[in-house]
Amino acid sequence: MPSIRIGIGFDVHRLAEGRTLRLAGVEIPAEAGPVGHSDGDALFHAVADAVLGAAALGDLGEHFPDDDPAWAGADSGRLLGRVVDMAREAGYRPVGADVNVLLETPNLAPHRDAMRAGLAERLGLPAGDVSVKARTMEGLGPVGAGQAVAAQAVVILEPAPHI
Numbered sequence: 001m002p003s004i005r006i007g008i009g010f011d012v013h014r015l016a017e018g019r020t021l022r023l024a025g026v027e028i029p030a031e032a033g034p035v036g037h038s039d040g041d042a043l044f045h046a047v048a049d050a051v052l053g054a055a056a057l058g059d060l061g062e063h064f065p066d067d068d069p070a071w072a073g074a075d076s077g078r079l080l081g082r083v084v085d086m087a088r089e090a091g092y093r094p095v096g097a098d099v100n101v102l103l104e105t106p107n108l109a110p111h112r113d114a115m116r117a118g119l120a121e122r123l124g125l126p127a128g129d130v131s132v133k134a135r136t137m138e139g140l141g142p143v144g145a146g147q148a149v150a151a152q153a154v155v156i157l158e159p160a161p162h163i
């Protein structure tokens, strides 16, 4: 009998002026946004990495190489949806998730509920079952210098009947 599985995920993107900052699919007004092959949504990427980890299906770069034209500029919500489907094909579905977003500016507090809803939707869960937290790095390191956005995620999967 398969049991509950846990996965950890991480992502980081360099920031550049004039790029759109998107986290959990929510467009956030900011002076700089992520440089990336897809839309650079670090929150969705960290959660997708954690889902893959929980299902022991490898890592994100393996399944979505950053030279694959199919994912150039792609909505990372689609990528997370694909990963959730892969977990389901392996016999698991999400139970809950907790995410830390590390960003110096802007303050993400006004967007927290929207990010939570965006994540819950992609995981097929009620918003009450997912958590999105945000913090700065207090000026330390590349995130603190405003040069990067990072996200950490933990996801729990439970056995799901095959469809």
Ligand code: MG
Pocket (backbone or CB within 6 Å): 011, 012, 013, 036, 040, 041, 042, 045
């Ligand atoms: Mg990424």
